[in-house]
Amino acid sequence: MATPTVTKPGRPLAVLALLLLILFGSMAVTGNWKPRLGLDLQGGTSITLTANTADGGAPSAESMAQAIEIIRNRVDSAGAAEAEVSIQGNNNIIVQVPGVGQEELVQLIGQTAELRFRPVLSVIEGSAPTPSPTASPTGTETSPAPTPTPTDAVGTPGAEAASPEPTSPAASPRPTAVQPEGQDASGQPTPEQLSGLNAFDCATIEPGALDDPAKPLITCDREGQTRFLLGPAELAGTDITDATAGIPQGDTAWVVNLEFSSEAADKFHKITQELSQKTSPQNSFAIVLDGRVMSFPRALEPIATGDAQITGNFTQKEAQDLANILKYGALPLTFTTSEVTTVSPSLGSEQLRAGLIAGAVGLVLVVIYSMLFYRALGIVSIMSLAVAAALTYATVVLLGATIGFTLILAGVIGIIVAIGITADSFVVFFERVRDEIREGRTIRTAVEKGWIRGRRTILVADTVTLLAAVVLYFLAIGRVQNFAFTLGLTTVIDVVVVFLFTKPFVTLLVRRRFFGQGHPLSGLNPERIGRLPVAVPRGAAAPVRTGVRGGAR
Amino acid sequence: MSRLGRVGHRLYTGELSIDFVGRRKLWYRISLAILVISVLAVILRGLNFGIEFRGGAEFRVPAPQCSVEEARNAAGALTESEPVVQALGNGDLRVQTEALDAGEPEQVRAVLAETCNVVAEDISTQLIGPSWGEEITNKAVVALIVFLLLVVGFIWITFERKMAIAAIVALLHDIVITVGLYALVGFDVTPSTLIGLLTILGYSLYDTVVVFDSIRENTRGITAGNQTTYSEAANLSVNQTLVRSINTSVIALLPVASILFFGAYALGAGTLKDLSLVLFVGIAASTYSSIFIATPLLADLKEREPAVKALRRRVELRRAAAEAKTAVRPVAASTPETSAESAVATATIVDPTERRQPQRTTRAQRRPGQGKKRR
Numbered sequence: 001m002a003t004p005t006v007t008k009p010g011r012p013l014a015v016l017a018l019l020l021l022i023l024f025g026s027m028a029v030t031g032n033w034k035p036r037l038g039l040d041l042q043g044g045t046s047i048t049l050t051a052n053t054a055d056g057g058a059p060s061a062e063s064m065a066q067a068i069e070i071i072r073n074r075v076d077s078a079g080a081a082e083a084e085v086s087i088q089g090n091n092n093i094i095v096q097v098p099g100v101g102q103e104e105l106v107q108l109i110g111q112t113a114e115l116r117f118r119p120v121l122s123v124i125e126g127s128a129p130t131p132s133p134t135a136s137p138t139g140t141e142t143s144p145a146p147t148p149t150p151t152d153a154v155g156t157p158g159a160e161a162a163s164p165e166p167t168s169p170a171a172s173p174r175p176t177a178v179q180p181e182g183q184d185a186s187g188q189p190t191p192e193q194l195s196g197l198n199a200f201d202c203a204t205i206e207p208g209a210l211d212d213p214a215k216p217l218i219t220c221d222r223e224g225q226t227r228f229l230l231g232p233a234e235l236a237g238t239d240i241t242d243a244t245a246g247i248p249q250g251d252t253a254w255v256v257n258l259e260f261s262s263e264a265a266d267k268f269h270k271i272t273q274e275l276s277q278k279t280s281p282q283n284s285f286a287i288v289l290d291g292r293v294m295s296f297p298r299a300l301e302p303i304a305t306g307d308a309q310i311t312g313n314f315t316q317k318e319a320q321d322l323a324n325i326l327k328y329g330a331l332p333l334t335f336t337t338s339e340v341t342t343v344s345p346s347l348g349s350e351q352l353r354a355g356l357i358a359g360a361v362g363l364v365l366v367v368i369y370s371m372l373f374y375r376a377l378g379i380v381s382i383m384s385l386a387v388a389a390a391l392t393y394a395t396v397v398l399l400g401a402t403i404g405f406t407l408i409l410a411g412v413i414g415i416i417v418a419i420g421i422t423a424d425s426f427v428v429f430f431e432r433v434r435d436e437i438r439e440g441r442t443i444r445t446a447v448e449k450g451w452i453r454g455r456r457t458i459l460v461a462d463t464v465t466l467l468a469a470v471v472l473y474f475l476a477i478g479r480v481q482n483f484a485f486t487l488g489l490t491t492v493i494d495v496v497v498v499f500l501f502t503k504p505f506v507t508l509l510v511r512r513r514f515f516g517q518g519h520p521l522s523g524l525n526p527e528r529i530g531r532l533p534v535a536v537p538r539g540a541a542a543p544v545r546t547g548v549r550g551g552a553r
Numbered sequence: 554m555s556r557l558g559r560v561g562h563r564l565y566t567g568e569l570s571i572d573f574v575g576r577r578k579l580w581y582r583i584s585l586a587i588l589v590i591s592v593l594a595v596i597l598r599g600l601n602f603g604i605e606f607r608g609g610a611e612f613r614v615p616a617p618q619c620s621v622e623e624a625r626n627a628a629g630a631l632t633e634s635e636p637v638v639q640a641l642g643n644g645d646l647r648v649q650t651e652a653l654d655a656g657e658p659e660q661v662r663a664v665l666a667e668t669c670n671v672v673a674e675d676i677s678t679q680l681i682g683p684s685w686g687e688e689i690t691n692k693a694v695v696a697l698i699v700f701l702l703l704v705v706g707f708i709w710i711t712f713e714r715k716m717a718i719a720a721i722v723a724l725l726h727d728i729v730i731t732v733g734l735y736a737l738v739g740f741d742v743t744p745s746t747l748i749g750l751l752t753i754l755g756y757s758l759y760d761t762v763v764v765f766d767s768i769r770e771n772t773r774g775i776t777a778g779n780q781t782t783y784s785e786a787a788n789l790s791v792n793q794t795l796v797r798s799i800n801t802s803v804i805a806l807l808p809v810a811s812i813l814f815f816g817a818y819a820l821g822a823g824t825l826k827d828l829s830l831v832l833f834v835g836i837a838a839s840t841y842s843s844i845f846i847a848t849p850l851l852a853d854l855k856e857r858e859p860a861v862k863a864l865r866r867r868v869e870l871r872r873a874a875a876e877a878k879t880a881v882r883p884v885a886a887s888t889p890e891t892s893a894e895s896a897v898a899t900a901t902i903v904d905p906t907e908r909r910q911p912q913r914t915t916r917a918q919r920r921p922g923q924g925k926k927r928r
Contacts, residue, residue, distance in 0.1 A: 040824070048685070089692075106655070338685035339605075340658075344675045346615060354825060358815040362808030369804060409824045410748060416812055417752070417832060420805035421759075427804060428763065431797040457766045460711060461759040467703055468755030472748075475696035479824075480689075483748045487755075 009504030016387070016500040023394035035393070036400035038408030038482075041352040043345030044098040047106055049335040051091045059091050059333055066328035067335075068093055070113045070290050073222075075105065084404075088481075092338070106340055113290035115237025115329025116213055118230035119275065120284040120296050121189040127224045128201040189229055193218075197229040211291055221293045228293050230286050234271050237289075237329025239264035245319035248309070254319035256310040258326060265306025272308075275299035287325070294325050355412040362416055366423050374430055375523035376515070380506055381426050388422050388497045392490060399489075410479045411486040418490030421465065425498045428461075429454040429506075430523070437526050443517070444510050446524075451503050458498060465491045564792045571795070574788040577849030584726060584846055591733020598736050603743035603827075605681055606690060610653045612662060613677040614646040617669035624648055627668040628661050643818070653680065693747045700751065704758055712765055715854040720761045723847035727757050727838045734834055745827035753835030756805065760798065760843040767794045768848065776860040779867040784852040791848050802840040809833050 027033060039046050051059045051067060059067075068085055075083045075095060083097040095109060189197075193216065202220035211217050213233035220227050242259045260268050275283045276299050286296040297310045310322065363385065371378035392415060399405035433450035437443060469488030473481055510516045515524055563569035573580070604611045617624065625638040628648050636650040648665065658680055666673035701721065708717040731750065735742060767790040775786055809832045816825025855861050 050682075050685070050688070336682060336684075337680075338682045338688075340678070340680040342678045344615070344677045346675055347613065347677045351823065351825065354815045355812070358812040358825070359808070361815070362811035365807040365811060366804055369807060373800060410745060410828060413812060413825065413828050414752075416808045417805075420808045421756075423804045424759075424801040427797060427800045431794075431800070435793070453770075457763055460766065461762050464704065464707065464758045464762060465755045467707060468700055468751060468758075471700040471703060472696055472751055475692055475699060479744060480693065480696075480748050480751075483752075487752065 009507040012500040012504045016496075019496075019500075020387075020390060020394070023391070023398065027394060027397055030401055032397050032401045035396045036404065036406045037348075037352070038406040038411070039096055039098070039341070039348070040343050040409045041348050041355075041407065041412075042098065043343050043348035044096060045105070045340070045342045046097075047095040047109065047337065048088075048339040049093045049095070049109070050338045051093065051333040051335055053333060061090075062324050063328050063333055064091070064093070066324050067113075067333050071095065071109050073290070073292075074109050086404075093335070106337060112332055112334045113328075114211075114332060115240075115326070116211075116233035116288045117235040117239075117271075118217060118233050118286050118288055119271070120228060120281050120286050121216070121231050122194060122197055122229040123281045123296075124197060124227045125225070126227065127220065128203065129199050189216075193229055197227055200227050202227060205291065211288075217288070217291075219288065219291055219293060226293075228286060228296070230288065230293075233288075234285070235260070235264055235267060237326070237332060239267075240326055240329060243323045243326035245314075245316070245323040253311065254314040254316050256314070256319050256322045256326070258308040258310060260306035260308075262306065265304075268306055268308070269302060269304045272299040273302040276301050287322075287329075289325055289329060295322055351409050352412075355409060355416070359412070359416040359419070363419055366419055370423065370426070373523075375521050376519075377430055377506075377523035380502060380509065381423060383505065384426060384497050384502045385419060385422060387501050388418075388490075388493055391493045391496065392418075395489060395493070405485070406482070407486075408479060408482050410483040414483050414486035415490055418487070418494065421490070422494045422497065425458045425462075425494055426502060428457050429498070429502065432457075433506075433524070437524065443515065443524050443526075447506055447510050455499070455503075459495070462491050462495050560796075564795055570788065570792050572788060573791045573844060574784045574849045574852045577845075577853065580845040580849060584842075588726065588729055588733070591729050591736070594733045594736035598739070600732070600736050600742045601739045603741045603746075604649055604679060605685065605744050606687075606742065608652050608681050608685070610650045610658055610661070610681075611679045612648040612650075612665055614648065614665055614669050614671055615675050615677075616644060617646045617671060619646075619669040621646065623668055624665060627664050631657060631661050631664060652682070689744050689747070693744075693751070696751060697754075700754060704754075708758075708762070708765075712769060716765050716768075716851055719847045719851040719854060720758060720765070722850055723761055723839075723842040724754055724757050726842050726846055727753060727835060730838045731831060731834050735831075740830060741827060743824075743827045745824045746831045749828045749831030749835065752832060753839060756836055757839030757842065760801070760839050761847045763797065763801070764791060764794050764843050764848055765851070767791075768851070776864045779864070779871050782865045782868050783855050783861045787848055787852045787855075791844055795844070798840060798844060802836060805836050806833065809836065 049071075051064065053059050053063075064087055068087055071093060072083075072085045075085060075097070083095060085093060085095050088094050095105070097105065197218055200218050200220075202224035205220060205224075213236070216232055217230045218227070219230065239260055240258065241261050242257075244257050245254060246257065247254055271285065275285060277283075280298065281296075283300075284296040284298045286293045288294065295310070295312075297312065312318075314322070366385070367378065367382050370381040374381070396405065396407055400407070429450065432454035433443075433446050436446035436450045439446075441449060466488055469484045469491060472484035473488065510524070513519075515522045519525060560569065612628075614624065619627075621638045621640055624646050625636055625648075628636045628638070628650060632650045632653070634651050636648050638649075639647045641647055646669070648661075650661065653661065658678055662673050662676050662678060665671070665676060701724070704724075705717045705721055708720050728750065731753065734740075735746070740746075768787050771786045771790045771793075772783060775781065775783060781789075809829050812825055812829035813833055816823065816829055856865065
């Protein structure tokens with residue numbers, strides 16, 4: 001019987017070669033040759049924060065995005081340069097910082113961020129005071145008081161140095177913001193406040209600082225380029241009921257619509273009345289989130305209804321950004337620290353090394369076993385595994401560079417386990433081919449027929465594994481999710497390798513005499529497999545030399 | 554190797570047959586015993602949950618120069634309840650305490666560094682809030698249930714309902730055994746264990762699917778004939794895939810064993826050991842269940858179907874008739890005429906009381922005029 005189909009093994013092999021070229025080419029072009037390692041492999045600190053809403057429901061996506069923004073700012077301000085802040089699931093935020101000793105980080109990043117509305121008293125451009133001969137009088141200090149008591153000890157410029165420290169526990173609660181005392185009855189800034197503002201340096205702002213709403217505040221904007229002196233807070237974020245960004249009818253510019261609750265509407269009315277009668281910059285009120293000024297719109301007229309519109313040259317992004325900030329302020333999220341893990345660099349590299357050694361040994365064992373059982377066909381196993389390894393490595397590196405996929409220890413284990421699963425696909429294929437040979441087919445026919453039957457088994461089995469990986473990925477969190485991704489990835493690579501390499505390679509191999517005619521060491525020797533001697537060869541291109549020995553097995 | 558090849562061939566044709574399906578009562582009893590022990594172990598001993606589930610703090614001191622006792626006293630001075638200190642396989646110390654307030658972890662770390670003469674930065678720590686572990690578990694349980702449902706659906710569609718049922722029973726069997734083993738020996742249960750457990754499910758099904766695929770082939774159209782019963786065909790499938798099953802399991806186990814060895818030996822504890830241990834146990838259990846549980850169970854379920862019952866009756870009648878014929882005509886086995894006359898499967902005259910497996914012939918043998926048939 002002739003070979004059922006004319007197979008062109010060259011084509012899939014060419015596709016594979018192209019694929020490898022693209023992958024490794026991308027790596028070369030972008031200069032990435034190493035995968036991103038997770039903290040458990042390189043050492044570092046990982047902090048997991050779980051968000052809680054006031055009403056116990058799930059936090060909205062915008063709130064979480066805003067929270068991430070806030071936390072990222074805090075982390076950056078704290079000087080943790082290479083920190084990574086990401087969301088996980090729908091209510092967890094993970095902060096990962098390489099390097100250990102980040103306990104202070106834990107304290108400050110989990111604090112609740114408050115939104116407040118404060119009237120603007122004075123504005124100065126520039127992030128820090130420029131040195132000038134007319135320095136601030138009496139060299140008043142404006143640094144925050146050291147180790148404050150838990151409630152409201154606030155640094156007062158010009159006052160005596162640090163107030164006597166109460167014996168509070170070493171654990172430092174939130175750092176405090178710069179809040180000058182006192183205010184003019186007319187609502188004008190006092191000279192001390194102004195000099196404090198002059199002397200202020202935006203770089204000294206402590207992230208996550210607690211500010212007392214009853215006191216004025218000296219702070220900067222988000223970029224740290226403008227300094228503000230603000231009055232006591234008049235409204236809080238929780239007074240907002242809604243904020244949206246949109247383009248009003250008949251207009252072309254983006255605006256932010258703001259709605260206050262009915263209780264706050266009166267207060268807002270009074271504020272806007274006052275403000276609208278003042279001159280710039282004192283006719284603005286600052287929207288302060290987490291101690292920094294997000295925006296300071298001017299109140300041009302009294303607003304009685306509690307519905308306000310903030311206009312400015314907003315781009316769509318800026319308008320939506322501000323709306324999100326306001327919305328977040330309305331329903332701030334509180335965070336609990338769920339998990340903090342520090343892995344020392346030595347432990348990290350130890351785990352990596354152990355993982356790599358285990359992988360190498362496992363690979364060798366699999367290869368030895370394959371050779372023992374399948375003889376020279378084991379070469380197919382070795383080469384297929386090599387191709388799979390190359391594909392996996394390249395994919396992991398490229399995914400690390402593009403979507404930030406990090407390789408953690410569980411992922412390394414997943415890849416090692418995949419060695420076994422990929423080798424299993426070969427076993428399924430080889431055994432099918434052997435079955436066909438037992439049936440009496442020629443070796444080349446057996447390969448084709450065996451493939452047709454074997455590939456369906458491989459696909460069904462791989463689908464099941466993929467299903468497990470997908471379910472795990474979408475339903476689990478943390479390491480489990482990462483592992484699921486790796487498992488799914490290696491399963492897909494398994495299919496690619498078996499279809500684009502293993503099968504065509506075997507087809508090519510059996511065209512050579514060593515395999516095609518079943519040399520005893522080839523693993524396809526019909527005698528060894530146990531096929532009965534056949535008197536008449538069926539349609540083979542060359543006579544099949546199976547050493548017919550009548551009656552012997 | 555050729556002897557092994559011969560064994561493979563004889564398994565394939567059905568000459569050599571290990572009666573998996575026929576002896577299912579035995580396997581059921583063994584499994585039941587193991588399951589009961591597992592459940593008892595979980596109830597009586599409980600599982601040894603790691604810190605991610607209990608909440609608390611864990612410190613890992615590398616190459617310590619202090620004893621377990623000293624470390625415990627040093628840390629215990631700062632904590633409310635007595636810390637649990639263990640010496641790991643590679644010499645590191647693992648100190649577990651209850652949940653600590655802000656600031657305390659650094660203090661414990663500093664004290665351990667001093668007592669054990671280690672640099673503080675080399676001490677790895679893990680602090681877990683109590684509800685975190687619960688969240689992980691809940692999510693994992695949900696994932697498990699969804700996965701089971703999806704898989705039942707998938708097998709139902711690709712194969713058939715009874716196969717899906719048998720596969721799920723085998724799966725649950727694996728889970729219970731693995732969990733029971735953990736309870737019995739007292740291994741740590743960490744999120745890595747959960748990862749591994751869920752992976753095993755995928756693998757166990759893979760294994761079962763390979764066997765069921767073979768069964769489906771061998772039982773295609775079987776109810777139309779009268780040569781073999783469903784159980785016999787199923788058993789043949791298992792035997793045919795036995796070599797493949799064992800090979801795939803061994804190959805899957807080799808890398809896992811490697812990780813287990815290096816994880817447990819080099820590092821003593823942690824993700825490597827946790828994950829590879831559960832994978833090792835699970836893969837071994839799933840190989841056992843695919844062969845000894847899933848297939849016999851499937852045969853049991855199928856034999857209740859009316860069409861399959863009818864088949865069984867026909868086959869028995871046929872064999873009884875063939876016996877009657879052989880009883881009447883005391884002729885030796887190797888006469889070509891008798892061989893050629895009775896068709897393929899029952900050409901061999903065997904002891905009529907002996908349980909018969911369908912004898913698969915190769916194409917060479919099915920061709921007429923090939924000379925003496927050899928058994």
